[in-house]
Amino acid sequence: MQHFASDNYAGICPEALAALIEANNSGHEPAYGDDSWTQGVCDRIRDLFQTDCEVFFVFNGTAANSLALASLCQSYHSLICHELAHIETDECGGPEFFSGGSKLLTAPGIDGKLTPDAIETIVTRRADIHYPKPKVVTLTQSTEVGTVYSVEEIRAIAAIAKRRHLKVHMDGARFANAVASLNVHPSEITWRAGVDVLCFGGTKNGLPVGEAVIFFDKTLAVDFAYRLKQAGQLASKMRFISAPWLGLLNNDVWLRNAKHANAMAQLMAERLAGIDGVKVMFKPQANAVFAELPPHVAQALRAKGWKFYQFIGSGGCRLMCAWDTLAETVEQFTDEIRALCAAR
Template sequence: MTNFASDNVTAMAPEILAALAAANEGPAMPYGADPVTERVRARFNEIFETETVVYPVATGTAANVLGLSLLTPPYGAVYCHRDAHIAVDECGAPEFYTGGAKLVTLEGAQGKLTADILAAEIGGAGDVHHVQPSAISLTQATEVGTLYRPDEVAAISEVAQRHKLGLQMDGARFANAIAALGCSPAEMTWKAGVDVLAFGATKNGAMAAEAVVIFKPELAGEFGFRRKRGGHLFSKGRFLSAQLEGYLADDLWLRHARHANSLAARLGAGLSGLPGITLHHPVEANILFLRLPKAVVDGLKAAGFMFYDWANATTGHDHREIRLVTAFNSVSEDVEAFIASAASLARDAAA
């Protein structure tokens, strides 16, 4: 089976597995007081060109919601896109870890918020009957695979600062965004006004490792307590940090992302223009959303390809919506085989 369902389906990258094995030698102090974690924190400072406060965690959910909890009180409002992972796929975890803050979901073309959208929607400050505007959360890359440019983040940050809101970035696919845009991590985050970043590694070759990167030290004082209270402080923390150390060494994280992005671009180019197949969004990272005839979808599945397939009321019975995701270890032969099968099936369906 060739699996394009998600970048979560992959095994670990060999380099990260080797880093884990190296960290497994001998004793080390627990709860992050180990030399591996110390090196990882120094590496994050290098990558982001500034002093950061970094906390490794095991899941993207923990990275997102614990970071958000620093920015909003229980009566706060967190503004995000209606398709944001925190709004659709976190099972109420943002509300739980913030003590009850409300997610205010907004529309935005191509999965993105804009400064104008936010400026028009943020309100209620000081009114005891309303949740209080507290934070904005951006997903990078977005849930549909599009990207925020640094100037777009900076414009949103200006709105956040005007209303005294924090700005959090869900960077589960942060590497894919940096690799695609060619900007520096600093330009995408703190230089553009981001306060807290959920830095992803699991989707790009790690086993279970993310990091909360805090760019304002004054925000970090509570985090250790929130992580412990939330059940995300690992006693053998070196094994989280070892994954991040292997991931960041020799720019592995960017090389992986470039590879995944390039194969997604090839899929997009090969599938665009085929009869009956519509690409919904620009292919900017490693995700594609397409509308295909049902016969093509069924034929691709019969040929051994795996992907997410959704029924959609707007497509009728003869078409389906699918998502394809490429990963750090996807191979070009599988991409070419998918394109060839889709082309043949699309021509047959059109005939």
């Protein structure tokens, strides 16, 4: 049975699994990234972004974001993020831990997006040593509420960041979905727009485990390999982390996976829009739909075995589509909602 709780409920996509199996067939391989695969995958990512960036692989998103952010600030600095940012709400203090105590300064913003004004307000609020000095702006692309920053929005944020001497980090747990949604080259919403570091999510896109940390500003990556090692993020059998990325990168499987997930969210939203008593909360631009369902409907769906999360601090439901979500699943789910709504 498929669910809409999270895109990490999905398994490994066939191409990634095939690459993993193929990597296993080569017998003995040097460890810690000196194998036949890892540097090749790094090069592929450099090609993809059309720039000479530094690429590192880590095990998950907590580590990717926390370590990337820790490399951009010291413990007495602060990070500016949206109040719904995953690093604020769902990492159990990971960024604070890896940075040794950096504070997250949260800003409100419609559609889950930071704005230049919100950043400016935070940066200018305090200028004394009794409050941690802002050093980083971090954006989630696509956002935690399924929206997407436009190229212009990112550029505007990066512009204010540069003016205020802040580094720009992008939490790209669902970066592929944003690229698919905007239909732009990946460079357009990253380094060409002013992003310094990207955490490029692989797990939700079809990998078993693993994310890539990409430093477009290579000076920020100095000794980052040591940081990873110390932080328990250096895989010994690295090829099993890196090779599956080949499965995603070859033939643009990563984009195809993302497009499919986005299309399923679109389908979900369209079908929900037509149901009396259901309200879609944000314009779905990636692979998430947030919808207010009548409480008895949400309850009945769960009783039937459907899994999905409550949206923090609201009555809404978060419905995530994955690379393998079937149209039939969306149809069945929305049919059941329609029936349940009609029943009262």
